[in-house]
Amino acid sequence: MWNTLVSYLPAWTVYLQALIVVAVPYVLSRIMSMTKNATDNNIEQDDNNPDSQHDITGKLDIDLDRIRTEYGDQADLNIRTFCLGNTNQQAAILFVNGISDRDLIDMHILKSLMIDLTLMGDEQGRDMSAPPFTQQFLKNNVLSIGVVKEVTRLSDLSSELLRGHTALLLDRSNASVIILGTRKEITRSAGEPSSEILVRGPRLGFNESICDNTTLLRQHGEKANLTITELRVGQRVKKELAIAYIKDIADDQLVQEVRERIERINLDDIQDAGYIEQLIEDNYLSPFPQVQSTERLDRVISALMEGRVAILLDGTPFVLIVPTTFNMLLQSPEDYYERWIPGTLVRILRYFAAFVSTFGPSLYISFISFHQGLIPTKLALSIADTRVGVPFPSLIEVLIMEIALEILREAGLRLPKPIGQTIGIVGGLVIGEAAVQAGIVSPLMVIVVAVTAISSFAIPQYNAGISLRILRFIAMIFAAIFGLYGVVLFFLMLCSHLSKLISFGVPYISPAVPYHLQDWKDFLIRAPLKLMKHRPKMMNTKNPQRRK
Amino acid sequence: MSEQESLTTHQAVVIVSNYILGVGILTLPRAAAEKVKTPDIWLSIIIGGLIAMLAGLIIVKLSQKFPGMTFYEYSQRIVGKWIGCILNLIVIGYFIAMSSVMLRAMAEVNTLFLLEGTPRWAMIIAFMWVGIYLVIGGLPAITRMFEIIFPITVIIFFMIAVMSLKIFDINNLRPVLGLGIMPVLHGVKTTALSFSGFEIMLLIVASMKKPETAKKAVLVGIAIPVLFYVTTAVMVIGALTVEGVISLSWPTITLIKSFEFPGIFFERYESLLLVIWMMQIFTTFVITHYAAAKGLAQSMKKDMHPFLYVLMPIIYIVAMLPKNINDLFHFSDSVGNLAFVMFVILPIALLGIAKLRGAQV
Numbered sequence: 001m002w003n004t005l006v007s008y009l010p011a012w013t014v015y016l017q018a019l020i021v022v023a024v025p026y027v028l029s030r031i032m033s034m035t036k037n038a039t040d041n042n043i044e045q046d047d048n049n050p051d052s053q054h055d056i057t058g059k060l061d062i063d064l065d066r067i068r069t070e071y072g073d074q075a076d077l078n079i080r081t082f083c084l085g086n087t088n089q090q091a092a093i094l095f096v097n098g099i100s101d102r103d104l105i106d107m108h109i110l111k112s113l114m115i116d117l118t119l120m121g122d123e124q125g126r127d128m129s130a131p132p133f134t135q136q137f138l139k140n141n142v143l144s145i146g147v148v149k150e151v152t153r154l155s156d157l158s159s160e161l162l163r164g165h166t167a168l169l170l171d172r173s174n175a176s177v178i179i180l181g182t183r184k185e186i187t188r189s190a191g192e193p194s195s196e197i198l199v200r201g202p203r204l205g206f207n208e209s210i211c212d213n214t215t216l217l218r219q220h221g222e223k224a225n226l227t228i229t230e231l232r233v234g235q236r237v238k239k240e241l242a243i244a245y246i247k248d249i250a251d252d253q254l255v256q257e258v259r260e261r262i263e264r265i266n267l268d269d270i271q272d273a274g275y276i277e278q279l280i281e282d283n284y285l286s287p288f289p290q291v292q293s294t295e296r297l298d299r300v301i302s303a304l305m306e307g308r309v310a311i312l313l314d315g316t317p318f319v320l321i322v323p324t325t326f327n328m329l330l331q332s333p334e335d336y337y338e339r340w341i342p343g344t345l346v347r348i349l350r351y352f353a354a355f356v357s358t359f360g361p362s363l364y365i366s367f368i369s370f371h372q373g374l375i376p377t378k379l380a381l382s383i384a385d386t387r388v389g390v391p392f393p394s395l396i397e398v399l400i401m402e403i404a405l406e407i408l409r410e411a412g413l414r415l416p417k418p419i420g421q422t423i424g425i426v427g428g429l430v431i432g433e434a435a436v437q438a439g440i441v442s443p444l445m446v447i448v449v450a451v452t453a454i455s456s457f458a459i460p461q462y463n464a465g466i467s468l469r470i471l472r473f474i475a476m477i478f479a480a481i482f483g484l485y486g487v488v489l490f491f492l493m494l495c496s497h498l499s500k501l502i503s504f505g506v507p508y509i510s511p512a513v514p515y516h517l518q519d520w521k522d523f524l525i526r527a528p529l530k531l532m533k534h535r536p537k538m539m540n541t542k543n544p545q546r547r548k
Numbered sequence: 549m550s551e552q553e554s555l556t557t558h559q560a561v562v563i564v565s566n567y568i569l570g571v572g573i574l575t576l577p578r579a580a581a582e583k584v585k586t587p588d589i590w591l592s593i594i595i596g597g598l599i600a601m602l603a604g605l606i607i608v609k610l611s612q613k614f615p616g617m618t619f620y621e622y623s624q625r626i627v628g629k630w631i632g633c634i635l636n637l638i639v640i641g642y643f644i645a646m647s648s649v650m651l652r653a654m655a656e657v658n659t660l661f662l663l664e665g666t667p668r669w670a671m672i673i674a675f676m677w678v679g680i681y682l683v684i685g686g687l688p689a690i691t692r693m694f695e696i697i698f699p700i701t702v703i704i705f706f707m708i709a710v711m712s713l714k715i716f717d718i719n720n721l722r723p724v725l726g727l728g729i730m731p732v733l734h735g736v737k738t739t740a741l742s743f744s745g746f747e748i749m750l751l752i753v754a755s756m757k758k759p760e761t762a763k764k765a766v767l768v769g770i771a772i773p774v775l776f777y778v779t780t781a782v783m784v785i786g787a788l789t790v791e792g793v794i795s796l797s798w799p800t801i802t803l804i805k806s807f808e809f810p811g812i813f814f815e816r817y818e819s820l821l822l823v824i825w826m827m828q829i830f831t832t833f834v835i836t837h838y839a840a841a842k843g844l845a846q847s848m849k850k851d852m853h854p855f856l857y858v859l860m861p862i863i864y865i866v867a868m869l870p871k872n873i874n875d876l877f878h879f880s881d882s883v884g885n886l887a888f889v890m891f892v893i894l895p896i897a898l899l900g901i902a903k904l905r906g907a908q909v
Binding site for chain 2: 022371
C-alpha cells in the first residue's frame, strides 16, 4: 500500500514545473497591473485658479502694457489703437496676422467702431450712446459680427487671439474684452477619402476643419436629434473636440462614459485623433483597434444611426467611432450599397481572408514541420520535392519571406506612387523568384506568403490589417513550437483575448457572442435591407426599431 | 468585465454543453462498449442522458431555493458551517481532479496523434497559461469564449459525422436489443458518468438573469451532448463493430483515420476532430479551474484571483500523477464515481434537509 503510494509521488522536476506554471503568469499579471496603474494615474488638471495678475482691468493702458510685456515678442500680433466712435474714448483691437480675416476686420469691425457713434444714439432717441461706451452697447448696437463673446482673463484672451479671433479692448469700461469671431481657416475641400476607397457610394470625406466636418454631419445626417457637444482637449494647445450622437438613439450611459474619458485626457498637445484613440481605449495592451477611425462620412452616419458615438477633433480628417466591435473592422459601407447577395458573399470572403491572413503561414509551418501525414500524399511528395534544397526549417523559411514582404510593404507605402509600383514588382516578383531559384525558400511557401499578403489587403480597415499581421507572426511562433496544437492554442488565446476585451461597455466580439440572433443579420451575412428592422441589440439603444 | 454581468438562458445552455463535451467524445464509445458488449450502447447513452437530466433538475431545484447564492454559500446554510465546509472541499477537490484529468487526457492524445516528440509538461504548461489568461477575465469572459467555441464544434463535428457515413454499415448496429435490455442497463452507469458537467449549475444558477429558466437550460444543455454522443456512438459502432471498438483506446479517432476523401484538400480529417476536441477540453478545463477557485474564494470569503494562481500548481501536479494512460482511465473512473455520489445523491439529501428545515434556512 505504502509502496504504491510512494511510487505515485512525482519526481522533483514535476514540482519545479508546477512552480513555473504559476510563476510566469503571476509575474506577467503583476507587471501588467503595474503598467496599468502607471497609465491610469492621470492627474486631474486644474487650470481655473483665479489669479488677479492676469485679469483684465478695464483700463486700456494697463491692459495693453500687460499684453505687450507678455506677448510683445510675437511679431505677428497686431495692436491697433483708435478713438472709439469719434469720441475721446480709447480703444484697441488685437489680432494675429494671417489667421484672422482681414477683410472682416477692416470692413466691419474698424469701420463700424470708428463712425460717429453719438449720432447713432440720437437717431434712436436714447441716451446710452454717450461716452464712455459699454461693451453691452457695442455688442447690441454697433458690431455687425456673428460670433461675439466676452472674456475676462488674459490667458483666455490670448488663446482666442491665437485661434484667429479679434479682441476689442475698451478704456474706461467693464473689466472684460470682447472677442470677435474673425477666424479664417485654411481648409481643404472635401474630397474622396484616399484611405478608404469605394467603387460605389458617396465620394465625400471629412477634412481637417472640425467646422466643416460637423457641417457635413448636419447636412447629410439626421437633423433634429443629432447632438454635437463641444469640448476642449489639450492643456497647452487647446483643440476643439466634438462628440456627436443622436439623442434619441444613443445610450445615455455610453455618451456619459465617452465624455468622462475625454475629460480625463491630460496631455499638452493632441495632434491627431490617434492620440484620443489611444487615451480613451479600454485596453492598451491589446493588438486590436478598439476605436474605429474613419474618413468616410457615410460610415460615421450609419454608426450614429446604430447608436454609436462619434468623436471629431479639429485638425484631423479622421473621426473616431465608439464603441467598436470586431465585425466593424471587416465591414465596408459598400456592403450596404450593393445588393445583398454580393454584399454577403464579399463579406464572407473578407472573414475568410482575415482567417487566412492570420493563420495561413502558421498552418503551413505546422503541416510541413509536424504533420506531413495530414496532407494528401501526392501533395506531400511534391512539397518534399521542392523543399529538397531548402536549408532552413520552415519557420525560418517563412520568416525570411514574411519579413521581406513586410519591409517591401512599408517601403512601398512611403514612396511616391509610380516608384511604389516599381518596388512592388522588383520586390515581389524578382526577389520571390530569385529566392526560389537560389533555393532559399520553396515555391509553395512563396505562394503561401503571397496569398497571406493579399488576404491582409482585403481587410477594409488599415489598422485592423496591421493587427492581424502582428498576430500572424505570433501564430507562426506557436506553430513552430507545437505544430497544429500550437495553432489551436493560439486560436484559443486569441479568442480568450477577444472575449475579455470590452470597448466602452460593449463586448468587443459582439455581435458574434453573446448570441443576439437579430444582430447576426448584419454580421457574417448582410441580410436584405427589408429584413433589417432593428438597430443592433448590443448597443442598448433607446429606440431599437429602425422601422415598423 | 464585472462579475455582476448576468448570464442569459442560452449562455447557461452553452456552458453546460461545453462542459459536458470533453473527453467523452473520444472515449465514451469504448467505455460503454466494454460494459454493454452489444451494439445497443446508443440506448444506454440516451438513458444515461435522461438520468443526468434528472440529476441536473434536482441540482437546479436546490439552487433555486437560494437565489443569488452558489453551492459554496448555501451548503453551509443547509448543513451547518463545518459539514458545509467539508462538502465544499470535496466539491473543490472534484473540480481540481476533473481539470487535471482533462489536461492529462489532452496531453496523452496529443502525444499519440499530433506531437510524438514534445514532452507532456510543455504541452500542459502552455495549455494552462492560455487557460489562466481566460479565467482571470471572470465568468462573463469565459461564457463568451464558450459561445465562440460552441458553433465551431457543432459545425465541424457534424461535418465529420456526415463524412464518416462513407464507411458506416447499419448492420453493425443490429440486432437492436439482441440480448435484451439488461446489457443496456449495465452500461448506463458508465454513460451517465460521461454526462458529468451538469453540476456546474450549482454555481451558475446564481449568476443567471432569469434563474427560473435554469431547468430549461439544464435540459437543453444535456440534450445537446446526448445528441453528440449518440451520433458518435452510432458512427463508431456502425463503422468499427463492437468488438473493434473495445480493443481501441480512442475509437473515435481511429474511425476518422480509417476513411479517406482523396481529391479534397485533406485526405484525412482526424486533425479537424482533434482541433474541436482540444477546444472542448479547453472549455472543460477552464470552467473546472474557475469553479474550484470560486469555491475556495467563497468558502474563505476572499477575492478569487489569488486562488486561481494557487490552484495552478496543484492542478498541474495532480495531472502528472497518473503513470500511464491506464492509470489515467482509472483515475478518471474514480472521479466519475465521486461525481455520481456528489451530484446525484448529495443534492437529493441536501434538498431533503433544506425542505425539512424549511423556514430556518
